[in-house]
Amino acid sequence: MRDILHCDLNGFFASVECLKHPELKNVPMAVCGDPETRHGVILAKNDLAKKYGVVTAETIYSAKKKCPKLALVKATHSDYVKYSNLVNQVYLKYTERVEPFSIDESFLDVTESKELFGTPYEIAYKIKEDVKHTLGLTISVGVSFNRILAKMGSDMKKPDAITVLSKENFKNILFPMPISELLFCGISTCNTFNKMRIYTIGDLANSDITRISKKIGKLGCMLHNYANGIDSDFVELYGTKHTPKSISKGVTFPEDITDIELLSHIIRKLTDYISSHLRKKNLTCTIVCVTIKDNLFCVVNRQKQIFKTNLFQDISSVAIHILKENYTDNRPIRAMTVSVSGLKSQEDEIQLDLFSINQENQRDTPKEKIETATKTLDNIRNKFGNKITFGSMIDKNR
Ligand SMILES: [Mg+2]
Structure with a gap:
């Protein structure tokens, strides 16, 4: 059995x-997109504003109506990232298994920390006080034997509180709660459950899983497990990076296009975005896919394997090849998307395979030259922005 904490910063x-701005502490205040334009929405509010009924995601206009004296502060995202990192550094004093779930939430696996810091509840208490004293922020902590229950626990008491959901007590606490309180149970799933006469988390836990699976499929089975306190996801080590499955970039044209040269040019623009994105993330791809949608909404989707690369020249030439093979009848094209998949982190890739050497010989420009040019381009772009580009990308007609 694991000991998992879910730590959630209050009104982060x-x-x-x-x-x-300590002077804001004693007045109703809210953080919003942009108070100047009055178009923004409320992103967060303090307890005093909460008393006036100000809620997250409502418009500034409606919040001001409820509380005319509401002080508005423009969100400063970089500060939130800074504090989020600082909070995670506090968590890391207690375990190396700290997995940020969002900017203000993290999962901690403290199974191995008990010898040093005490029971899971005691560890939760120490962390909560540590965050308060070192950073002046309060957290709510859920303590349980898996992630789902820990997360539900942190939501039950706040601010500055701890909730323990143990093997012994979780059924008594969760089962009477409405099914809508179960994590990841959205409104439409809730409605489906209600039609099946499942109203509480306990109803779901005690229902027949094959019946649930028939109606709601995989998600239904997952929720049935959660209701029964079953979740085997583990908490990652801090800093674990996840490789995305694919990267894509698409565009819908203001007018339909029939000119193959113009379509090729747009493909170059899309692949330029994709390839520079790959390089920024230190990834390579092995599959290129082009999707074209014509004016009758008929969609053609074709892909090709390539040797692993993140170079603009490689990806754009394959994408244009796919386009030219599949666009021969001059029908009006409404939208186009290029995507790459088979993504691998470059750090894991050292060996040079035979396939890639073969392709090497077919290239007009030696690979090193292209790589050097690309690196130079990336460096210049880092300084001067994305306006800088390859000569082949410049549209000669306009
Ligand atoms: Mg929070």
Whole structure:
């Protein structure tokens, strides 16, 4: 059995702003997109604003109506990232298994920390006090034997609180709760459950899983497990990077296009975005896919394997090849997307395979030359922005 904590910062954006401007602590205040334009929405609020009924995601206009004296502060995202990192550094004093779930939430696996720091509840208490004293922020902690229950626990009491959901007590606490309170159970799933006469988490836990699976499929089975306190996902080591499955970039044209040269040019623009994105993330791809949608909404989707690469020249030439093979009848094209998959982190890739050497010989420009040019381009772009590009990308007609 694992011991998992879910730590959730209370009113995070608003709390950070109050740390920066202590005078805001004693007035109703809210953090929003842009108070100047009055178009923004409320992103976070302090407890005083909460008392006036100000809620997250409502418009500034409606919040001001409820509380005319509401002080508005523009969100400063870089500060929230900074504090988020600082909070995770505090968590890391207690375990190396800290997995940020969002900017203000992290999962911690403290199974191995008990010898040093005490019971899971005691560890939760120490962490909560540590965050308060070192950073001046409060957290709510859920303590349980898996991630789902820990996360549900942190939501039950706040601010500055700890909730324990143990093997012994979780059924008594969760089963009477409405099914809508179960994590990842959205409104439409809830409605389906209600039609099946499943109203509480306990109803779901005690229902027949094959019946659930028939109606709601995989998600239904997952929720049935959660209701029964079953979740075997583990907490990652801090800093574990995940490789995305694919990267894509698409565009819908203001007018339908029939000119193959113009379509090729647009492909170059799309692949330029994709390839520079790959390089930024230190990834390579092995599959290129082009999707074209014509004016009758008929979609053609074709892909080709290539040797692993993140170079613009490689990806764009394959993508244009796919386009030319599949666009021969001059029908009006409405939208186009290029995507790459088979993504691998470059750090894991050292060996040079035979296939890639073969392809090497077919290239007009030696690979090193292209790589050097690309690196130079990336460096210049880092300094001067994305306006800088390869000569082949410049549209000669306009
Ligand atoms: Mg929070």
